Amino acid sequence: MVIGMRDVNPAARGGVETLLAAGVTVETGVMEDACRLSMLDFITWQTTERPYVILKMASTLDGHIASRMGKPEAVSSEASREVVMRLRGGVGAAGGAVLVGANTLFIDNPRLTARVEGTEREPLAAMPTRRLPSPEANLNILQQRPADCVFFTTAAQAASPGAQALREKGVRVYGLEPDERGQGLDLLQMLHLLREQEQCHYVLCEGGARLATNLLENGLVDDFRLHLAPRVLGDEDAPSLFCGRVCGSMEETLNLRLVSMRNIGGDCHLRYVSGLEAACLQG
């Protein structure tokens, strides 16, 4: 008997021992990385109390996610954007959420919908911010689908009349503790609430850089999808994929593992994961 990996669900363990006791020869750990890769979401649900987190970002070849003007402009190709729409559609169908940082919300004013034919359920839109908007704010997401909006803010703002007014519009508002490093709100607490209170098993984070960096730094990115467009800005004042850290050495990098790369509409789609023991590169 050949076994890829043992079940991470403690309630389901013991099969190997039963087989051994019955005299069956058992080899475990055969292509374990590949097995693990095929069920990373399940492993996350079994071993943590948070959703499976996919981080997706698009950048130029020199790692920029927008121009210095901070305008909402497409970075990647039409074909890449279709892939994102399908990903959002899948997350929505599974009852999950698309997550964006407050600056992305206020600058890009995204709709965060799947915009693919046959979408029956759009993803929730989750947004952490210490600047809770008013119910009248000119935000697409708030005005077009308030019942899908989930704001995470400070405990004080969550208890304010402004939060109450948002709730009357159908929006959910949760209060969070500040994160330990003073970068914003506690993202692990946010993810726990998304799973426990909103029944989200998948979260698709679409940036921006500050939120992405903080998630990565806290070990909260399970799967990183980078859409690398064959374009160069060459402007060091344009926002980069990740930001906000101060590192004196390459030993301080946050490390991921490349598991696949594909050419989609001229963009290079790179997929990285965390937590695999050995490289597992697919074509």
Ligand SMILES: NC(=O)c1ccc[n+]([C@@H]2O[C@H](COP(=O)([O-])OP(=O)(O)OC[C@H]3O[C@@H](n4cnc5c(N)ncnc54)[C@H](OP(=O)(O)O)[C@@H]3O)[C@@H](O)[C@H]2O)c1
């Ligand atoms: N190409 C792409 O894939 C892509 C994707 C998304 C965005 N973008 C671009 O990225 C830019 C915005 O990115 P950004 O880095 O400035 O901001 P961001 O990551 O979108 O938002 C960061 C903000 O989120 C709030 N926040 C609350 N808790 C946080 C925490 N623990 N960690 C991090 N943020 C937390 C804070 O705002 P409060 O002070 O309100 O709490 C913080 O300033 C825009 O130009 C946008 O166009 C590009």
